[in-house]
Amino acid sequence: MSSVRHEDHRSTGGNRRRGRRAGGEETRRALLTAARAAFAENGYDGATVRDIARRAGVDPAMVRHWFGSKERLFTAAVSLPLEPARLLPGLLDGPRERLGERVLGTFLRTWDEAGGGEFTALVRSVSDREEAGRMLREFLTSTLLEPLLRELRADRTDLRAALCASQLVGLGMIRYVIRLSPLDEADVETVTRTMAPTVQHYLTGDLENR
Amino acid sequence: MSSVRHEDHRSTGGNRRRGRRAGGEETRRALLTAARAAFAENGYDGATVRDIARRAGVDPAMVRHWFGSKERLFTAAVSLPLEPARLLPGLLDGPRERLGERVLGTFLRTWDEAGGGEFTALVRSVSDREEAGRMLREFLTSTLLEPLLRELRADRTDLRAALCASQLVGLGMIRYVIRLSPLDEADVETVTRTMAPTVQHYLTGDLENR
Incomplete structure (x- = not known):
């Protein structure tokens, strides 16, 4: 290097x-x-x-x-294989109604490539130390999801970011840490197709009515 | 006692x-x-x-x-404040289209009462030891979500259980471990209202089309 x-x-x-x-x-x-x-x-x-x-x-x-x-x-x-500056343009590039797909696909491909063990390490460090939780909190909001939501001119960016994070972190827990079938081994396209409506709703939907 | x-x-x-x-x-x-x-x-x-x-x-x-x-x-x-035999009747009792609300409300009230620290301890044990992951996996599927889904005569119970678990575990991570505002302090009713459509969809919706 x-x-x-x-x-x-x-x-x-x-x-x-x-x-x-x-x-x-x-x-x-x-x-x-x-x-x-x-x-x-x-x-x-x-x-x-x-x-x-x-x-x-x-x-x-x-x-x-x-x-x-x-x-x-x-x-x-923190061994986090996510780089906001490189991820944001790719997430914003494409039809807005398919944003959920792009967010999920990016999340899954990034962690799948890292082998999943990195996600487990991150979860462990977060549950072990208050500082790691604060770091991940700021990373998810200030650095990744809130800039994305601001670019979309979304309302209630803090709530949308937290909702989106809850589904992504939960997917990571089920796929990499708890390993619950069939989400642990399903291919990226299948998981993305099944969960995209949820992430799309959290990012761009009407949170009061559905 | x-x-x-x-x-x-x-x-x-x-x-x-x-x-x-x-x-x-x-x-x-x-x-x-x-x-x-x-x-x-x-x-x-x-x-x-x-x-x-x-x-x-x-x-x-x-x-x-x-x-x-x-x-x-x-x-x-495993310090898991959830008792399937006591939870199931309450989850099944009520309109089917409000099942997502009942599942979320029960999850949140149970862990909120435990103070959240128990959830962190559970997550730590799961990420530390393969056996704890297996235990939680079986608890979520064999013991709680799959019996619930069987009672509902749902199709694809394994996929629905995993999807539902991903949203519940992710909510627990965001509310109790990572503590991301506003989901960390929002009251049970607000969180339930906002996320119920997701859990409802995973339990009873058409997973192919939405």
Whole structure:
């Protein structure tokens, strides 16, 4: 991924100075550790790239070099294989009445490719630690679903985001964690077709009357 | 709860014989431990009251005395505040087109009363251990949703049960674990009204067309 990846600090014979900028894979690991601490303390919105870089003892440019953006650093830090900046255009591109299909298809393909184990790890970290819950909360709302709903000029974006999240997270629980047949092994197209009306309703439907 | 609860085995001065039937609270704890092991090894359906009692070194009648039934022993063993035998009649009693409301209302009232922490504990045990996932899977399907769907003479009971479970478990995740506003604090009636069409559709609707 980078020409500095294999730089070997062990060759300095243990005389590395404290505060010296670590290179390569070491920098990446230091940034992930610092990011987890910063997100845990200040939440997704409160944590800054500058602060994370400072904690890791590296230049803020390293965040861009290794992760590209704060979102991608977060997803790497919590093993979340979802990248809002890359997902949003694809979700918005297409007929509005098929948005539910696109959201479900994207969710399923992303986690299916990750093998499902990442979802279980995420759920465990969320139920173990209050900070992880706050991070996921902010990620789902501030970073992904609310921007999507704002682009759609939807009313009640907070309620719609929470309803949509409830169906997506529940699907992940049933497919990857609890593994309830037939939703655990059904192909992406079948699950999407069956559940799309629910997600579509939560995103664009009339929540008072149906 | 029982006149033998305060029986004190310490008065035997440490000379209790191995295999002697423990009384009171001790029996209850031994049954819970044996139940967790038996459910973990053989699943909900495979574990028998007789085997659980044998592992605990007590008479099978003690299960009825302390827990009333195998279902209630399971719910106590995994801290699941849901008792299918008591829930089913209430879910079936009323207009079929309002079944979604009753299922959601029952789910929310049960877990709200437990304070939500029990749901988090259940989720953690499910994501930590494969056996807990299997137990919850069997509980949701064999014990609660499939009997309900059979009473309704529904088609595709396995798919409907999994779809319904996905929305209920997802709601639990959002309300109690991730705590996403406004679904974390909205009153039971509001949440029920907003989500009932989804649960109703999964239980009784046409899954191919909508």
